Structures are given as C-alpha cells and as structure tokens.
Amino acid sequence: MSTRSGLPFFQELCRASDSGARRGRLLLAHGSVETPCFMPVGTQASVKALSPDDLLSCGAQIILGNTYHLYLRPGHELIGELGGLHKFMGWNGPILTDSGGFQIYSLAQMCRIQEEGAEFRSHIDGSLHRLTPELVVEIQEALGSDIMMPLDVCIPYGASYDEAVNALERTTRWAIRCKNAQKRRELALFAIIQGGMFPELRRRSAQELLALGMDGYAIGGLSVGEPKDVMLQILGEVRPVIPRCYPVYLMGVGTPEDLVDAVDLGVDMFDCVMPTRNARNGKIFTSFGHIVIKNAQYAGDNRPIDEECQCYTCRNFSRAYLRHLFMANELLVYRLLSIHNIYYYQSLMKSMRDAIEADEFQSFKGKFYEKRSVKQ
Ligand SMILES: [Zn+2]
Known part of the structure; x- marks a missing residue:
C-alpha cells in the first residue's frame, strides 16, 4: 500500500481467485472511490447534458476533466481564482484531469514536439501555445485535480519501433520533470505507460516509470485503432509488471465488453466518451x-x-x-x-x-x- 501524508492512497480490498480482477479503494482529496470504477468525461467542466446531481444519481463517483480544453477556455488561472474546478462546476467528488497530450496530438491545428514541450495552435482561435511538463502540472494544481496526469508523448497506431522507443524515453523524462514540478502533495500524480504495440517496450516503459514511485499507473496509447485482441495482449503483458499496491488506469477505454475484459486482467480505472457521445x-x-x-x-x-x-x-x-x-x-x-x-x-x-x-x-x-x- 502506498501512503501519503499518513493517508492510504490505494487499498486492494480483495482479489478474485479465478481472474486478475480485484476490488480496491482510492482515497483522494475529495473523497474515496470504490474500484473498479468508470469516470464519465467532463471535457469542458461539464459532463455533456448532465448536472452534478444527475451524475450522483447515476452512481458516478469520480469524473474526468480535460486539461487542454480548460487551459484554452476559460483558462486555469481564472478557474483557480474562482476557487478551483470542483467549486467552478459544482461537483464535490473527486476529479481526474488528463495532461492535454492526447488532445494536442488529436485536436490542435499544428503540433510540434520538442524536448522542452509541445507547441501547438488552438483549435478554437488558432493562437499559439506551448505546454511543458511543468506547465501541465501547474495547470492541474490550479484546477485542484484529485489525480493529475503528466504530459506524455502519444504515437499513432502503426508507429515504428524506433518511434515508439523515442516516445517512451521522452515520456519518462517528462514524467520526471512533472514529478519535480509538483507542489501540492495532497493531489495524486500518475504516470502514463507508453510503448506502442511492442510488448517489450511496454514492459520497459512500466519499469522506468515504476522506478519514479508515482501514485498510480495509467496505460496510454491503447484503443487507438488496433484490433481488440492486440489491445488485450498488450494489456496482458504490461499489467503484471505493475505491483498490486498501485491503481491501474486504462485510458480512453471503452465499450462495456472492453471494461469487463480489462477488469478481468486487473484494471482498476476507466474513462471514455462513449456513453455520453453515443447517447447524443x-x-x-x-x-x-x-x-x-x-x-x-x-x-x-x-x-x-x-x-x-x-x-x-x-x-x-x-x-x-x-x-x-x-x-x-x-x-x-x-x-x-x-x-x-x-x-x-x-x-x-x-x-x-x-x-x-x-x-x-x-x-x-x-x-x-x-x-x-x-x-x-
Ligand atoms: Zn435506464
């Protein structure tokens, strides 16, 4: 069990005897979360069409916000001045925010990745921005996110071995910079495991990031167009590398079938736009x-x-x-x-x-x- 400020952060409560599935509990700044859990996506400080009361009545325990969107509009300084994201949107439960990395690669009009950070043009007004690992932590601390994600390097499905190596090495260096930039210790900071569709690179990424002693481990870069059996194979390779004391979060996944199969392999946390986007x-x-x-x-x-x-x-x-x-x-x-x-x-x-x-x-x-x- 990892501990911070004397408070257990993640507890494994019990394990299935015939599966990797497990019950756990996250203890976060704004309350506890029973796992395995699903986080509805509230991109722009709103889970589309739903009020916080609606979310509570649906059984949601924790929601996800998008750093990229909130940084561009209305801006993290404004949200911070107004008392943080929880107060701003009227949601008192835990919030996880992503790092914005995935949105820069998928939404921004232009994107240039250098060692210092990612330069891009806003999809809203074309203005030029640069997100660094340090700024991504500063933004999420201003928002007051219970769980913060570090800036990572995303690669498209089909990327070469060399591209995957470069992305995972930079992702590790950026995770170190994020950890060094963290000031609010009561907020959790996860790491994001990359490595494309190469099992050995996935294991290497996990081992490098585990050495940093982060608060939890996310698996990024899956469900990006690969066949489902490839996703489950990669998951099956990387999941056992992560010790039981850490929560494991499979990012951006997925269908109800995906959730059941991934819980079977020992995943604790999920998010996906699918239930809300499909509803609309x-x-x-x-x-x-x-x-x-x-x-x-x-x-x-x-x-x-x-x-x-x-x-x-x-x-x-x-x-x-x-x-x-x-x-x-x-x-x-x-x-x-x-x-x-x-x-x-x-x-x-x-x-x-x-x-x-x-x-x-x-x-x-x-x-x-x-x-x-x-x-x-
Ligand atoms: Zn119903």
Whole structure:
C-alpha cells in the first residue's frame, strides 16, 4: 500500500481467485472511490447534458476533466481564482484531469514536439501555445485535480519501433520533470505507460516509470485503432509488471465488453466518451446489447429502454417517447439518454465489484456475454 501524508492512497480490498480482477479503494482529496470504477468525461467542466446531481444519481463517483480544453477556455488561472474546478462546476467528488497530450496530438491545428514541450495552435482561435511538463502540472494544481496526469508523448497506431522507443524515453523524462514540478502533495500524480504495440517496450516503459514511485499507473496509447485482441495482449503483458499496491488506469477505454475484459486482467480505472457521445447520437447501451432509438420499430414501443434498469429515464419514459424526442430534436432527449447510458456504465462497474467480492467474476463474465448473444 502506498501512503501519503499518513493517508492510504490505494487499498486492494480483495482479489478474485479465478481472474486478475480485484476490488480496491482510492482515497483522494475529495473523497474515496470504490474500484473498479468508470469516470464519465467532463471535457469542458461539464459532463455533456448532465448536472452534478444527475451524475450522483447515476452512481458516478469520480469524473474526468480535460486539461487542454480548460487551459484554452476559460483558462486555469481564472478557474483557480474562482476557487478551483470542483467549486467552478459544482461537483464535490473527486476529479481526474488528463495532461492535454492526447488532445494536442488529436485536436490542435499544428503540433510540434520538442524536448522542452509541445507547441501547438488552438483549435478554437488558432493562437499559439506551448505546454511543458511543468506547465501541465501547474495547470492541474490550479484546477485542484484529485489525480493529475503528466504530459506524455502519444504515437499513432502503426508507429515504428524506433518511434515508439523515442516516445517512451521522452515520456519518462517528462514524467520526471512533472514529478519535480509538483507542489501540492495532497493531489495524486500518475504516470502514463507508453510503448506502442511492442510488448517489450511496454514492459520497459512500466519499469522506468515504476522506478519514479508515482501514485498510480495509467496505460496510454491503447484503443487507438488496433484490433481488440492486440489491445488485450498488450494489456496482458504490461499489467503484471505493475505491483498490486498501485491503481491501474486504462485510458480512453471503452465499450462495456472492453471494461469487463480489462477488469478481468486487473484494471482498476476507466474513462471514455462513449456513453455520453453515443447517447447524443441515440445509441443506447443495455444489458442485452445496444439499441438505436431512432429505429422505426420503437415508434409505438411502450417499454422502457431496459426492463432491468432502475435509472430515472427507464423508470419514467417509454422507448416511444424517447424516440419521439430524438426525432423532434428536443433537447431533453440528450439528458435522458445520457442519464441512462452513464447509469448503465456505473451499474456495470457495481456488478463487477459485487462479483469480485463474491468471488464469482468468471461466472459474472459468462452471464454478461451470454445475455448479449441472445436476440431480444
Ligand atoms: Zn435506464
């Protein structure tokens, strides 16, 4: 168990006997988080279409904010002056912020990576910016993030071995600079394991970063276009390298199936835009697979989205009503479908936590897949 300020930061509570799955608890500046957990994505200090009360009623324990977006607009100094991100957005639970690295590579109009940092043009107004490892920590400390991520070097799927080596070496050097820049010790600082699709580089990245004694370890650069079996293979190679005393976070993943498979391999934390983005597109997750609400078959369907779901939407509204709202572009539909999808993800994580505690994880996983294969 790692300790900071006398407070246990991560506790492993129990392990499944037939799986790498485990139950744990994160103790953070704004409260505790039961793991395995899923973090809804609140890019611009808002989980799209949902209020903090909605998130709590869906069972969310911790949310994710995007450093890149908040740095550009409204600016971390302003949020800091106004009392920090929690106060600014009215969410009192834990928050993890990413480093902005992934967004620089994927959203910025121009991106030049040098040893000092990353230079880029804002996707909003084209203005020129430079993020360094030190500035990324300064931004996240101004936001007051319970868990901060260091600036890392992301590479595209299909990158060469040499590119992967260079990226992982710079990622380690930048992690050291981030750790040296940290002033607020009550906030956790994770490291991000890179190494592309090369198992030996993944192990090397993990070992270099473990030597730094960070507060937790994230696995970055997966779910970037590789086949799912490659993702699980890399995960299976790198996960055992990380000692049990550290929380393990698989970044940007994924579908309900991905979550179940990754928990099976011992992952503790997840984030993904999928439940909220899909909700806004009318794609809804259920215990029997996904449904597309605009399909004509739901026009007169008086049933809830999922008979087993206890969310506000399923307790009060029919598929027919939700389809009507969607077809009429009524704003309410974004909230109602987002509530359902986030509730579904949180319920899935709760079911996995219960299954691990009962030491029935493989049985849970078998039933999870069996149910999805049955045509409703
Ligand atoms: Zn529901």
